[in-house]
Amino acid sequence: MASMVPKLKLGSQGLVVSAQGLGCMGxxxxxxxxxxxxxxxxxxxxxxxxxxxxxxxxDVYGPYTNEILIGKALKETGLREKVQIATKFGFKLIDENFEVSGDPAYVRSACEASLKRLDVDCIDLYYVHRIDIRVPIEITMGELKKLVEEGKVKYVGLSEASGSTIRRAHAVHPITAVQNEWSLWTRDVEDEIVSTCRELGIGIVAYSPIGWGFLAAGPTLVENLIVDDFRKNMPRFQNVEHNKTVFERVNSMATRKGCTAAQLALAWLHHQGSDVVPIPGTTKLENFDQNIGALSVKLTAEEMSELESIASSDMVKGERNAHMQLTWMNSDTPPLSSWKDNQGTV
Known part of the structure; x- marks a missing residue:
């Protein structure tokens, strides 16, 4: 099959990826x-x-089973060389509960475990999944730098990190990509994160680019969620009556353009710049093929403005996450000096 997806440089450190990725969590x-x-x-x-x-x-997807799945899928001859594997660490399982950890010893043990599950020698892009606000980001990055020097990791990324955290991390070892939630109904990264990344030459990876599926299906998605689907606990999914207006307007514009609402939502992100890579997830072939179609949807400046007015921040009701303390707005870590004082050494 001929490739329908262009490649682009993600960040300024040398990583080349497909212009659209695939979120594998689901x-x-x-x-x-x-x-x-x-x-x-x-x-x-x-x-x-x-x-x-x-x-x-x-590593937390499954937990652990998603990395094993990716590893098995890449056993087919020649596939490992074609792909860029991005995985993450940071959620440490303690007594059946997850705790965010950026401790150096944990960074190393998590990386070793992911390499084993993926059955690879090197992780292409290794993200800090969530920021441990007890540990200076410089300490976490110091261990990641060692893993790069040892050839176990090629490039380093951060997820849900604030502008100041990104700057401090980047000063220790270059950050290739920052992954944050970004979509037509989640635009808080536009305040600080996007400009920080662009100033430092860091790529931007947009997770949940279709609003956890809401921008693809609207209220019917919520009506059909099964009992143990974690989206049921998301505040925005509990404000469907209000938030359906955003979907209806996006869907109406998509109909005018001859594409789907999901394709329009993805196209909006693609038009943010060549440093932005959305990673929509799916478990269905037809949805995957539809998502690729977003790369062919062209938007004028007027259409971009129209979409942004439809999906302005005051149009969406409810926090984007049931655990807002784990978002970039709460990701600042203590200064390095405080760690030195407490530990006696670094």
Whole structure:
């Protein structure tokens, strides 16, 4: 199959990825019942052969099983060389509860464990999944720098990090990408994160670019969520009556343009700049193919403005996450001097 997806440079450190990635979290049951492993491997192969080579996972997805799935999918001859694996660490399992950790010893043990599950020698892009606000970011980055020097990690990223955290991390070792939630109904990153990344030459990876599916299906998505789908607890999904207006207006514009609402939402992100890579997730081949179609949707400056007025921040009701303390707005860490004082050494 000829590739339908262009490549671009993500950040300024040398990483080249597909212009659209694939979020793999849902393949391991986060959105309800566990999917067939063979079906998910088939989807991953289809994605890679279609040109979507930037695969996004994390040790916490499953937990742990998503990385194993990716590893199995890449056993087919020649596939490992074609893909860019992005995985993450930071959620440490303690007594069946997750705690955010940026402790150096944990950074190393998490990386070793991910390499084993993925069955690879090196992780292409390794993200700090959430910021440990007890540990100076310089300490966490120091260990990641060592892992790069040892050849276990190629490039380093941050997820849900504030502008100041990004700057401090980047001063220790270059950050290649910052992954934050960004979509037509989640635009808080535009205040500070986007400009910081652009100033430092850091790529921007947009997770949940279709608003956790809401910008694809609207209220019907919420009506059909099964009991253990974590989206049920999201404040915005509990304000459907109000938020459906955004979907209806996006959908109406999509109809005028001859595309789907999901494609329009993705196209809006693609038009933010060549340093932005959305990573929509799906478990269905037809949705995957539809998402690729977003790369062909062209938007004028007027259409971009229209979309942004439809989805202005005051149009969406409810926090974007049930755990807002784990977002970039609360990700600043103590100064390095405080760690030195407490530890006696660095």
């Amino acid at each position: 393949m391991s049951g986060s959105y309800g019942p566990l999917k067939s492993e063979s079906d998910m491997i088939h989807l991953l192969h289809h994605a890679i052969h279609s040109g979507v080579t930037f695969l996004d996972t994390s």
